[in-house]
Amino acid sequence: MQIFYNWIERIDSTNSELKRRSSQRILPEGYVLSAGQQTDGRGRSGHRWQSPAGTSISTSMLLHPDALPMEAIPRLTLLAAMATSLAIEEETGLISQIKWPNDIVIARRKAVGILTEMAAEQGRARYVIVGIGVNVHPKSYDSQMTDKAISLDEALLLQQREDRRRTESLYAGDQEPGEGICSSNISRRKLIQSIWEHFSDLYREFCRTRDLEFLLSDYNERLVNRGQMVKIMDPAGAYEGICRGVNSQGALIVDCNGKRRMIHSGEVHVRGLYGYV
DSSP, X not given: OOOEEEEEEEESOHHHHHHHXXXXXXXXXXXEEEEEEEEEEEOGGGOEEEEOTTTEEEEEEEEOOTTSOGGGTTHHHHHHHHHHHHHHHHHHOOOOEEETTTEEEETTEEEEEEEEEEEEETTEEEEEEEEEEXXXXXXXXXXXXXXXXXXXXXXXXXXXXXXXXXXXXXXXXSSOTTTTOOOOOOOHHXXXXXXXXXXXXXXXXXXXXXXXXXXXXXXHXXXXXXXXXXXXXXXXXXXXXXXXXXXXXXXXEEEEXXXXXXXXXXXXXXXXXXXXX
């Protein structure tokens, strides 16, 4: 898939702008819109996503998944999460984890949010927009996210401190306090390109196979839910169970009271993350 990169300094939401542009003219699959600042970014369930100028990545891609059945569309979010995790590792060296279905966490805090939206007609997806927001540089968070969010810069600083602590335990007294700890110089544009290049590769294979078997092992290795107590926020009533991973259809596998359930959508809390104890 060819990728068409477009940049705008300030916008309400890259997802919303792609919808507007799609309604005005035919845009090719692989059309990417990224912004230096979002004033009205959104996450799942209507949650606000903060994107102050110069601190984060706000990027969206337009897809025309004509060959995919409707039930396969939600799996695109899992592809985006995998692509973003791979890109972060490639560009920064940071190891991240995926919180099914749409978050990337580092050091148990949220670094990335993903929002996939679509327009459908006659039982098929007319278009799909995959939006990704990444906290890159240090910034302030609203009161609800202060203890739950992290930027890539902050994660690198934590990693530097941990590396320094280990070094000091081996070579006590050889370094001055604070040496080697500095802010990063992560290129947002390079990270955007890496995200969508990885996504393009995964998307091509997914359109061919229509399931996630080809990336399942790597995805489950990165899945922070796996082996953890999770709470499923079901409309009929919340319940808890142990997550066993994700299957080839993108469903979360949860063992609950001796029964195995497949969770295809909804809000899932992981014990130890975002205040769930």
